[in-house]
Amino acid sequence: MSLDPKELTKCLKEVKKAQDSLDNLLDFVDLMKNIKESFPGDVVTPAEKIKEISNTIAPYIKEIKAVFDAELNKVPINDEEVADAAKKLVLYHGDHMQVLIWAEQQKANHEPDSYWWKYWDGITGNVKEDMAQHQKQL
Numbered sequence: 001m002s003l004d005p006k007e008l009t010k011c012l013k014e015v016k017k018a019q020d021s022l023d024n025l026l027d028f029v030d031l032m033k034n035i036k037e038s039f040p041g042d043v044v045t046p047a048e049k050i051k052e053i054s055n056t057i058a059p060y061i062k063e064i065k066a067v068f069d070a071e072l073n074k075v076p077i078n079d080e081e082v083a084d085a086a087k088k089l090v091l092y093h094g095d096h097m098q099v100l101i102w103a104e105q106q107k108a109n110h111e112p113d114s115y116w117w118k119y120w121d122g123i124t125g126n127v128k129e130d131m132a133q134h135q136k137q138l
Contacts, residue, residue: 005115008072015065022061026054072115077122086126096131100124 003011032047089099107120 003071005072005075005119008068008075009116012065012068012072015061015068019058019061019065022054022057025050029054069114073113075115077115077118079122082119082122083126086123086130089123090127090130096127096134099127100131103127 029047029051032043036044093099103120103123107117110117
């Protein structure tokens with residue numbers, strides 16, 4: 001059984017947390033190197049070991065991210081779900097232009113042709129259609 005887009009996105013958020021934790025660990029290593037002169041004990045040697053281990057781990061985190069990204073990008077966009085989401089956004093915000101601007105900002109956060117890029121592209125398309133229909137009625 002494969003994961004749905006929301007579950008895959010949750011996994012990607014956890015991968016991001018792992019990468020952020022690794023980045024924090026490397027910041028810690030830099031801090032230890034910077035205080036080596038003012039600290040009587042040897043903090044550089046263990047810090048270097050931490051950096052070695054971190055450098056070993058980093059490619060595996062990227063590999064896991066690539067697997068989840070690839071799986072997510074295989075999932076087809078549900079046009080009905082996107083249309084419903086667009087309607088709800090317009091209803092909630094009450095302004096087509098505000099929703100279009102926000103959806104374009106969301107789309108810009110993702111790689112072109114990725115799942116979420118296509119999702120937000122679908123939202124903008126549906127909002128534009130709805131906006132055109134409302135303008136015809138005026």
